[in-house]
Amino acid sequence: MEQKAILIVDVDASSRRYLAGILREKGYRVLQAASGKEGLVVAWRDRPDLILAEPILPDLDVETFIGKIRQHPRTATTPCIAFSRDAGQERREQCLNSGYNEFLVKSPQALPALFEAISRLLQAAAEETQRLKNGLLVVFLSAKGGTGTSSLCANLATEIARERSEESIVVADLVLPIGSIAPIVGYEGEVNLVTVAEMPAEQTTVSYFRNSLPSLPTWYFYLLAGSPDPEQANRLQVGRIEEIVRTLRVAFDYVVIDLGRSLSRISLPLIHAADVIVLILSTDLSTVTLTRTVWNFLEARGITGERVYAILNRAVGLEGLSRKEAEEIVGLPIRVTVPYLREDFTLANNHHQPLLHRFPQTTAAMVFRQAAGEIVELGQRSRSASPSVEVP
Ligand SMILES: Nc1ncnc2c1ncn2[C@@H]1O[C@H](COP(=O)(O)OP(=O)(O)OP(=O)(O)O)[C@@H](O)[C@H]1O
Ligand SMILES: [Mg+2]
Structure with missing residues (x-):
């Protein structure tokens, strides 16, 4: 000892x-x-x-x-x-x-x-x-913008939370310079990543996060909103992020982070510490090719494929690459494919509602539930495989 x-x-x-x-x-x-x-x-x-x-x-x-x-x-x-x-x-x-x-x-x-x-x-x-073992850390990531990362992050977090009512879940939006989870879920309050990082460290405690972060009843999770505009993003005390995430992991059972398409000094330590890395791809060739570049980069830094949960999201329409073609290019198994939902996803977002709440009959319902369950399972498995994983 x-x-x-x-x-x-x-x-x-x-x-x-x-x-x-x-x-x-x-x-x-x-x-x-x-x-x-x-x-x-x-x-x-x-x-x-x-x-x-x-x-x-x-x-x-x-x-x-x-x-x-x-x-x-x-x-x-x-x-x-x-x-x-x-x-x-x-x-x-x-x-x-x-x-x-x-x-x-x-x-x-x-x-x-x-x-x-x-x-x-x-x-x-x-x-x-x-x-008080740390909450499970799940990061959402994409190689290109507009692939549906934020929409899937919020909606899958809701599905994770809905199935586990006795456990707590927080979604943190780390996309700079403008976060988009707050507009999706309809949060207009003052508390966000920038304001929290400006507080003295001794105030951003476990109980602060549990008591002061907004809880969103329709979404079943707590929210640490992202930066609302570039002006505020410039003020962000980046050095505080690791500690904030560490505290969130003590405060909540699940910490789900939207990293957008960022591989930076902020996001890399979080990707390393994550129990699950959810990688979102759309079906166009350029996104899939860029995803391979991102995956090669992560793999070279010691991240193993078992921790990656790749989702092929038909965000742009019915055309594009098949699942098999995408798998071959990226070199990772695609775990689920989200169907093209036409204007439904955007409509649900615009009404600040989870997709399955607004359209309970949606063709995506089964896929969402499957993905949410598998992400948690993967996290628990990768955690028990490496119990000493470094907290960021
Ligand atoms: N499977 C889908 N079918 C139809 N529309 C979709 C699908 N997935 C996402 N969308 C729509 O695509 C748009 C972009 O989604 P979203 O903002 O989640 O992407 P993002 O990857 O987070 O983008 P950004 O780079 O801006 O952060 C949204 O309007 C969303 O409703
Ligand atoms: Mg986004």
């Missing part, structure tokens, strides 16, 4: 050294901080597995120190033990009420209880992390 790191926060250098020595002997990696502020910096930067703090600190009072630890997404669930020189009942209550998990009075006799508390809290935290 990897070594667990414990951060000791205490102004008293001899007390710190003493604890550090015995914790190292027990096999822990030890970090130290000599003040509350230093403790916060080290905790947020190095993310220890557990914090052992003298709650009485000269620079921060008990509530401020532990309050800041609890508010920050990086340390919100880190187990914290107050190892206090003050044995008073009031101090104990103050510590436990303001966010410490455990209160022990500092003394040599307390060491066995301290070791027991440390290993118990670390064990519980490890179990919780396991339980």
